[in-house]
Amino acid sequence: MGLKETDHGSDACFTLNTSRLALRRPRAGDAPALAEIANDWEIASNLATMPYPYGLEDATDFIERVRPLKLPAISLFITTRADSRLAGGCSLRARKESCDYHLGYWLGREFWGQGLATEAVHRLVDFAFAEADLARLFVSCRVTNSASRRVIHKSGFQPEGAGTDMINSVALGGSVPVEVYVLDRATWRALREWRQEENHAFS
Numbered sequence: 001m002g003l004k005e006t007d008h009g010s011d012a013c014f015t016l017n018t019s020r021l022a023l024r025r026p027r028a029g030d031a032p033a034l035a036e037i038a039n040d041w042e043i044a045s046n047l048a049t050m051p052y053p054y055g056l057e058d059a060t061d062f063i064e065r066v067r068p069l070k071l072p073a074i075s076l077f078i079t080t081r082a083d084s085r086l087a088g089g090c091s092l093r094a095r096k097e098s099c100d101y102h103l104g105y106w107l108g109r110e111f112w113g114q115g116l117a118t119e120a121v122h123r124l125v126d127f128a129f130a131e132a133d134l135a136r137l138f139v140s141c142r143v144t145n146s147a148s149r150r151v152i153h154k155s156g157f158q159p160e161g162a163g164t165d166m167i168n169s170v171a172l173g174g175s176v177p178v179e180v181y182v183l184d185r186a187t188w189r190a191l192r193e194w195r196q197e198e199n200h201a202f203s
Helices: 028-038 056-066 116-131 146-154 185-201
Strands: 015-017 021-024 073-080 086-094 101-107 136-142 158-169 174-184
Touching (some): 021 116, 101 116, 116 136, 116 146, 116 185, 136 146, 174 185
Antiparallel strands (some): 158 174
């Protein structure tokens, strides 16, 4: 089964919070900030569907497409709780060949190296398994993207099968190799319990 049919799609206030971040629905007013932080070759070249250059029209079109939280895909913006700045994006999308979901994420350059991607991924993973009868959740990164690989490892994902695949990159205009990782429900549950125990020990 996929993500549950809930009221999330009609809830304008739907937000997933962490200590430093708020993962929320895109808003029309986000377009200028999105165009500014997404217009970065290093970001676009590591994602499948982001074009480069990335302008205001691209941002506006993207927000119009993904703003409704409609299955089988959910896209959220990653924002900072301290000052509500747009930091990046994340998504859950159903895989065509199964009932499993694929997780995606990216951050603007200014927000790299602060542990924010790991924080956002942990929250989205928890949401996905809590809201769905999922057996597995998948994620991938380009074989050259060591920073994303570290986030994936810290989030408990393990290599899937041969561990590599090919995806089409809009920015690069062709196929590129990616590493494929998977997280099963049992591992997620064990990691969540361990994190809760760690947080309790240091609280």
